[in-house]
Amino acid sequence: MSVDRTPAAYAKTRPVRKLGRALRRRRRLRVGITQLFYVLAGVALGLLLPQITVGFTVPQAEAAQMLFAVGAGLLTFIGVVFSLLFLVVQFGSTTFTPRLNLFHSAPIVWHAFAFYTGVLVYAFVAALSTSGDDRMTGLVPVVTIVLLLVAIALFRTLQMRAFSSIQLAATLAQVTQRGRQVLDGVYPDKPLPEAGDPEGPRALPHGTREVIWMGGPGILQAIDVPLIISTARDADAAVEILVPFGETVQQRAPVALVHGPSDPSLDAVVVKAIRTGPDRTFEQDPALAFRVLADIALRAVSSAINDPTTAAQVLDSEESLLRMLVGRDLDVGEVTGPSGNARVLLPLPRWDDYVALAFDELIEMGADHVQVRRRLERLLRDLIALAPASRRAPLQRRLDGLASGRSTAE
Helix, strand or coil: CCCCCCHHHHHHHCCCCCCCHHHHHHHHHHHHHHHHHHHHHHHHHHHHHHHCCCCCEEEHHHHHHHHHHHHHHHHHHHHHHHHHHHHHHHHHHHHCCCCCCCCCCCHHHHHHHHHHHHHHHHHHHHHHHCCCCCEEECHHHHHHHHHHHHHHHHHHHHHHHHHHHCCHHHHHHHHHHHHHHHHHHHCCCCECCCCCCCCCCCCCCCCEEEEEECCCCEEEEEECHHHHHHHHHHHCCEEEECCCCCCEECCCEEEEEEECCCCHHHHHHHHHHEEEECCCCCCCCCCHHHHHHHHHHHHHHCCCCCCHHHHHHHHHHHHHHHHHHCCECCCCCEEECCCCCEEEECCCCCHHHHHHHHHHHHHHHHCCCHHHHHHHHHHHHHHHHHCCHHHHHHHHHHHHHHHHCCCCCC
């Protein structure tokens, strides 16, 4: 079964739809640009504000001492605040999973650091720019106090986000929400085709050659599908991606197959369209939410932690994602161009893959816990009752395995 999806349609339904190429570029630069903006704002405010002559004035010496004290105190304050960040990340890695990086990548973290840095720069610049005067405008200390109050409010927001990120319920809610966003983008809300639908994969152009990845090893994070489609259409070719999202692209290993006429320029476009990095991201990885949830559950049922209640709570989140997918057409890996010819083939997970990822490891490790086994059995029965006939076999096999104590792989 193939899905007729044009570049425009794919752009509307691709994972986390608001994250396009421009946004990805901005995200890579956001930390440096954000910090630079706040620093420049601090310099400008520190230079211009003391020049205002409206209002009351204060002795320059006392005001400068206050500004230097504020700047010195902020240095320590920044260290304390961002030690909190490192502790939260470490706690999440040891308690949940190292793949969970929702907090330290949140915009509030880098905006807070940039704001504190800007206030520090403002305090020093304002003090130094009036070093030769006897008095300075009273707006300088007033604005300084206001900025410190804003810094305290920002710290409270950051602190509450940090506390939330180490709570199980909030963490599961965030992972589930991100997972639903990605799954909504990858798999449009289209029901399964009727049984006996004659439509099958479209014929691919003759001739095949491999595209070799010459860069360093990295995890495949995103693919610019519209770019590949437009170039493949011009070359009258089709591109089959070999490495699934979230898997490592190894150096000198094939990353794609090009079906059609030999065109070296298309190979270069394919390599350019593939973005790798050190970590898995939610951007175009539909299986990451299941992987993170499975890791949290496996840690919970390990002998070191022995917390079956957490594993049962994780299964609630997995059920939410599986219920979302159980009736959808997941055969969307074939992306077509405007002419209807296949242009990109993506190795996306199927229903069996999601079921295996959600259940198999936990059944192997956690079935000895009565609470986990009962929750697994209830979840499987509910999904079997909800699933179309073509989706029930993998669920029934695991339910039977739980009842008999057999391995899920049998």
